Amino acid sequence: MSSRIPLDLLRELGRSEGGAEALGLLVDDQRVRRLLALRALLDAVDTARTPTVPRSAAARVAEHWGLLEAADRAGRDATRQVLYYPLLGPWVRRVLRGLAAAVPPPDLLPDLEHLGAVAAAAAARAGLPFTLRLRAANGTLALPTLGAHTLRGTDAGHRGPPPDVELTHRDGRLTLRPAAGPPAVLCRRPDGVWESSDPAWRPLRPLTGGPRPVLLDDLDPFRTADSGLERHGLKPAEPLGADGRAGWQAAWAGARPLLERGGPTRALEAGILLDCIVPLAPPPQAGPHAAGPAHCSGTRREAFGAVLSSAPQTAAFLAATLVHELQHAKLAALTELTPLHHDTGTTRHWAPWRPDPRPFDGLLQGTYSHLALADYWQRFALTAENALERHTAWAEHSRCREQVGAALPTLLGSRALTPAGRVLTGAMAERLTRLRERPPPEGYLARASAYVETSRTMWRRQHAR
Numbered sequence: 001m002s003s004r005i006p007l008d009l010l011r012e013l014g015r016s017e018g019g020a021e022a023l024g025l026l027v028d029d030q031r032v033r034r035l036l037a038l039r040a041l042l043d044a045v046d047t048a049r050t051p052t053v054p055r056s057a058a059a060r061v062a063e064h065w066g067l068l069e070a071a072d073r074a075g076r077d078a079t080r081q082v083l084y085y086p087l088l089g090p091w092v093r094r095v096l097r098g099l100a101a102a103v104p105p106p107d108l109l110p111d112l113e114h115l116g117a118v119a120a121a122a123a124a125r126a127g128l129p130f131t132l133r134l135r136a137a138n139g140t141l142a143l144p145t146l147g148a149h150t151l152r153g154t155d156a157g158h159r160g161p162p163p164d165v166e167l168t169h170r171d172g173r174l175t176l177r178p179a180a181g182p183p184a185v186l187c188r189r190p191d192g193v194w195e196s197s198d199p200a201w202r203p204l205r206p207l208t209g210g211p212r213p214v215l216l217d218d219l220d221p222f223r224t225a226d227s228g229l230e231r232h233g234l235k236p237a238e239p240l241g242a243d244g245r246a247g248w249q250a251a252w253a254g255a256r257p258l259l260e261r262g263g264p265t266r267a268l269e270a271g272i273l274l275d276c277i278v279p280l281a282p283p284p285q286a287g288p289h290a291a292g293p294a295h296c297s298g299t300r301r302e303a304f305g306a307v308l309s310s311a312p313q314t315a316a317f318l319a320a321t322l323v324h325e326l327q328h329a330k331l332a333a334l335t336e337l338t339p340l341h342h343d344t345g346t347t348r349h350w351a352p353w354r355p356d357p358r359p360f361d362g363l364l365q366g367t368y369s370h371l372a373l374a375d376y377w378q379r380f381a382l383t384a385e386n387a388l389e390r391h392t393a394w395a396e397h398s399r400c401r402e403q404v405g406a407a408l409p410t411l412l413g414s415r416a417l418t419p420a421g422r423v424l425t426g427a428m429a430e431r432l433t434r435l436r437e438r439p440p441p442e443g444y445l446a447r448a449s450a451y452v453e454t455s456r457t458m459w460r461r462q463h464a465r
Contacts, residue, residue, distance in 0.1 A: 004029075004337050004338050005022075005025060005334070005337055005338050005420075007423065009021060009022040009025065010334075010338075010420060010423050010424060010427070011423060011424075011426075011427040012427075013330065013334060013424065013427075014423065014424040014425065014426065014427025014428050014430075014431070015427045015428070015430060015431040016265070016327065016368065016371045016372040016375055016428070016431055017265045018265060018268075018269065018330060019265075019268070020268065020272065023268065023269065023272045023273060023330070024272065025337070026273075026330060026333040026334060026337065027272060027273065027305075027333075029333065029336065029337050030304045030305075030333055030336075031080075031084050033336065034083060034084055034088065034089065034092070035083065037089075037092045037093070037096065038083065038088075038092060040096060041092055041095055041096055041099070041115075042061070042065055044096060044099040044100070045058055045061045045099065045112070046058070048099055051104075052099065052104045052108070053099070053108075053109075053112070054109075057109050057112060060112075060113070060116065061112055061115060063116075063132075064115040064116040064118075064119045064132075065115065065119070067116075067119040067120070067122075067123055067128075067130060067132060068083075068115075068118065068119040068122055068123075070123065070128060070130075071119065071122040071123040071125075071126040071128050072122070072126075074123070074126040074127060074128040075125065075126030075127055075128070078122070078125035078126040078127070079122040079123075079125065079126050081122075081125060081145065082118060082121045082122040082125060082144055082145050083118070083122065084275075084305075085144050085145050085275065085276070085305075086275050086276055086303040086304055086305035086306035087144065087217060087220040087222055087223050087276065087278070087303055087306060088118065088144060088222075089300070089302035089303045089304065090222045090223070090224075090225050090226060090227070090300065090302050090303055091111065091114055091222040091225070092302075093226070093302045094111055094222065094225055094226055095108070095111050095112060095114075098111060110135075110137045110162065113134065113135050113137065113162075114137075114142075114221075114222070116132060116134045117134060117141065117142060117143050117144060118144055119132070120132055120134065120143060120167050120169075120174075121143040121144050121145055121146050123169060124143075124146065124169050124174045124186075124188075124194075125145070125146075127172070128169065129169055129170050130167075130168070130169050131166065131167070131168045131169075132166070132167045133164055133165070133166050133167070134164070134165050134167060135162035135163070135164055135165075136149075136151055136162055136163050136164070136165050136178075137162050137221070138162075139151045139162075139163060140221070141165050141176065142219055142220060142221050144220060145204060145215065146174075146186070146194045146203065146204060147186075147194055147201060147202050147203035147204045147219060148201075148202050148219040149165070149176050149184055149198075149200055149201045149202075150200050150202075151163055151165070151178045151180075151181065151200070152178070152180070152181045152200060163178060163179055163180070164178070164179050165177065165178050165179075166178075172187065172188055173185055173186065173187055174186040174187075174194065176201070182198070184196050184198035184200060184201045185197075185198070186201060186203075191206070191208075192206065192213075193205055193206070202219060202239060204216070204217055204219060205245065207248060207249055207252035207253075207277065208249070208252075208253070209249075209252065209253035209256070210252040210253055210255055210256045210270070212270070212271045212274075214252075214274050214275055214276055214277060215275065215276040215277075216240070216245065216248050216276070216277050216279065217276045217277070217278055217306075218236070218237055218238075218239050218240050218278070218279050219239060220278075223236055223278045223306075223308075224236045224278065224280075224308070227298075227300055227308075229280070229298075232283075232296075233283060233284045234280060234281065234283060234296055235280070235281050236278065236279070236280055236281065237279035237280055237281045237310070237311070238281070240279060244279070244311065247311055248277070248279065248311065248312075250315070251311075251312045251314065251315045251317070251318040252277075252315075252318065253315070254314075254315025254316075254318075255270075255315045255316075255318045255319040255322065256270075258315060258316055258319040258380075259319050259322065259323070261379065261380055261383050262319070262323065262375075262376035262377075262379050262380055263375065263376065263379045266319075266322075266323055266376060269322075269323075269326045269330070270322055270326065273304075273305060273326055273329055273330070274305060274306075274307060274322070274326065275305035275306065276305065276306050276307075277306070277307050277308075277309060278306055278307070278308040278309070279309070279310070279311060280296055280297070280308050280309060280310045281310065282294065282295070282296070282310045282311070283295070283296045283310070295309075295310050295312070295313075295317065295321075296309070296310050297309040297310065297321045297324070297325055298325065298328075299325050299326075299328045299329050299332070301332045301336075304329060304332070304333055305329070307321070307322060307325045307326070307329075309321050309325070320373065320376070320377075320396075323372055323373055323376045324369050324372070324373055325369075327365075327368050327369035327371075327372045328365055328368075328369055330368075331364070331365055331368050331369075332365075334424075335361075338418075338420045339418050339420065339421075340364065340417065340418055340420055340421035340424055341360055341361065341364065341414065341416040341417050341418060341421045342416050342418065343359065343360035343361060343414070343416040345359045345360070345361065346359060346360075347359050347362075349362075349363045349410060350407075350410075350456060350459045350460075350463075351363050351366050351367075351407060352402075352403040352406050352407060352452045352455050352456070353366055353370065353403055354366070355458075355459065355462075357463055360411075360414065360416055363407060363410060363411065364411055364425075366407070367403075367404055367407045367408055367411060367428070368428065370400045370403050370404050370407075371400070371404045371428055371431060371432065373396070373397075373400040374397050374400035374401040374404055374432075374435055375431065375435060377393045377394070377396040377397035377400060378393075378397045378401075378435060378438060378440075380393040380397075381393035381394045381397055381440065382438070394440040394441060394444045395444060395447075395448075397435075397440060397444075398440050398444040398445050398447070398448035399448045399451060399452075401432070401435055401436070401445075401448070402445065402448040402449050402451070402452045403452055404428075404432055405432060406452050406456065408425070408428060408429060408432060411425045411428075412425050412426075412429060
């Protein structure tokens with residue numbers, strides 16, 4: 001079998017596990033891809049025709065790239081912290097698509113300007129002295145991993161050329177000087193937060209006390225760009241106030257012990273794979289308590305290391321969300337490292353957790369994430385501290401286990417699987433067999449099985465041809 005991942009690590013990932021070596025392999029590959037994508041952006045600008053990228057815009061890209069290279073020489077680790085930031089992925093993809101389009105989109109040149117903000121953030125983190133003049137799209141200058149500054153007298157409806165802001169970094173102080181209004185001085189605190197006494201500056205703050213500090217990013221302008229969220233009535237949350245951040249902080253700090261109860265892999269995944277969380281607004285049908293359809297979450301292939309989620313009501317809710325979404329991140333990264341199937345993408349498969357037909361890849365993704373959830377909830381049930389906790393865990397485990405058992409035969413029997421895909425799905429089947437060795441108390445599986453069969457019957461009535 002030809003694969004870019006060792007066979008033992010592929011089986012390990014297939015069992016919904018993954019130690020530091022396997023997870024590190026996925027992270028390293030994604031980081032290489034990010035650097036290649038950034039280089040592809042520079043090359044695409046160099047070869048773009050003048051109407052698409054005017055000479056003045058190309059010169060600014062060259063200036064910003066030069067600062068980025070200087071920052072990398074001055075502080076490689078600090079610069080790569082910015083370059084590997086998950087939310088640069090949607091921006092790079094958006095710009096590359098714009099540069100390749102027959103008719104360039106109207107936002108192409110403002111999007112290209114964001115490279116200067118990336119370079120400025122990297123240079124500040126690397127401790128490199130610099131002076132740079134940037135344009136604040138819609139009156140806001142967003143610096144990845146640092147925060148955002150809103151210029152006085154501007155808003156999202158600002159018309160005319162974007163206002164300029166001069167950035168100067170000296171001796172650990174980053175000064176933002178807009179054309180109108182007083183300057184804002186940013187200082188980096190020991191915990192890495194860039195603070196300012198100017199209320200127009202909103203710093204990005206990490207969530208602490210969990211598996212590791214991660215940024216809660218409600219400011220990045222590309223955090224949900226081109227994600228398709230709007231098709232489902234979803235949107236990013238508005239910038240958080242103190243109460244909103246406190247709620248996220250409490251849930252994050254409480255999630256660590258819950259992840260650890262779900263097995264060593266779950267806490268390790270959060271510690272290695274997760275770099276930021278993007279708050280989403282509650283879905284349109286959300287009520288006062290986030291449960292089921294009142295909560296939404298997701299991942300983006302181009303934003304590896306980010307989880308998008310509406311505010312969790314409890315730490316337990318956040319822990320389960322992370323288990324679920326990080327499996328999608330793992331499998332998406334693995335698919336880029338080694339192809340798992342050659343399916344055409346036709347939406348024709350039944351998935352016990354969805355009412356609509358799914359493509360083969362969607363079925364694989366869903367089965368993989370539900371397998372991890374079944375494992376997580378089983379371990380949680382076996383260490384439950386009270387009857388309610390035990391009941392909830394066994395019910396969740398049983399539902400996920402029966403859903404996986406119903407979907408897995410379709411995957412195992414598919415001719416679309418590559419050799420690597422057969423190894424992965426075979427390991428998934430091994431994990432399911434091991435889960436069945438410790439069944440829940442009487443009644444749980446019967447109810448879960450009835451639920452899955454009802455789903456199958458309803459799906460067939462609606463979609464059978």
